[in-house]
Amino acid sequence: MITPFTKNPKVPYSSWVKRFKLHGRGYKVLHHIDGRRKPAETDSTYEEWCEIDAHVLQWIYGTLNDDLLSRVLEEESIAYEAWVRVKNNFMNNKGARAASLESEFSSLKLKSMPSLEAYCQCLKEIVVQLKDVDAAVTDQRLVLQLVRGLTPGYDTTTAYINQTLPSFANACSMLELEQRRQASRDEPLIVLVAPSSPTVETSGWVKPKSSSSNPPRAKTSGGRSQKNSGRSQNCGSNKPQTTAPQSNWV
Incomplete structure (x- = not known):
């Protein structure tokens, strides 16, 4: 099949x-x-x-x-x-087709294309079609047309390509490297700075701070601590003493 x-x-x-x-x-x-x-x-x-x-x-x-x-x-x-x-x-009608393709080839610009890659590919396709109608384009002319249609942002690379006249494939590679260099230069620099002290979020309830690791002892009228007087206060009852926690709201 x-x-x-x-x-x-x-x-x-x-x-x-x-x-x-x-x-x-x-x-x-x-x-x-x-x-x-x-x-x-x-x-x-x-x-x-x-x-x-x-x-x-x-x-x-x-x-x-x-x-x-x-x-x-x-x-x-x-x-x-x-x-x-x-x-x-x-x-058939190779002359008319060749003239139309020549016009398209000479007027193609990078600014009219979505990307540099698409621009290079379109030029290459037109050259192949010109060859089909017996109007072949040399590689040197293709390179010159490539740089002629570039934007001013590639002027430095364009000048070097005009002087050295590399192959079309090498010229496209040079332009792609220049595009990447410009893109990396235009990227914003992001700097991460560690905070000087951690920030603790609270939901409104703040636990009271004590001056020492042991909870404060309430004094009785006689000056003794509540630790010793708690026995007399709870005398006659086996139930533990419960005290409601105090709340501080911010």
Whole structure:
């Protein structure tokens, strides 16, 4: 059973062809798109060939976006015929396509893109599409266009790239490092300061503080402590003396 790869409307034609052929080679169905003649109806393999060809045709249609599909879809067709129609759609009017892509390539700016990564990726995709219409862009020109569309925040890195003219991949890496450096510089500095003394929260009830570890002794009128007089006060009763706690509210 043939299962198509995931549809991606942003894949350029040349990349689509490479991926399709790679997948077709894995399933041993390249003979359905390379122009070989289909077997005669009297051939014993005719029915099997038609069944496999229908899968490949469905595979082709399933990997096209809706706009392109409406232009190449036909009621009666084999896989190779659909393959040729897709190719002609991209190869025809190459001059007009090249002019449109050149304009898009030259006017692309970083400020119009959501991120630096998206900006670099978009430039690369346009270059691949220009190659498909025989309007290849050199790596040096790609690098120069890359720095031309940057914002003033990258002026230092831009000057270095213009002097050294590295590869497009290295130039993108340099810009990403500069972006990270700027991001780390703009982050606020957070300093944690330990409090000088712990803060104790209270719910309103404060336990009275004593001057010593032993509770104070109440004196009687004779000057003796209540410890010695407690025996006479409780004389005749075995019940312990209870005293209601005093409350201090803040």
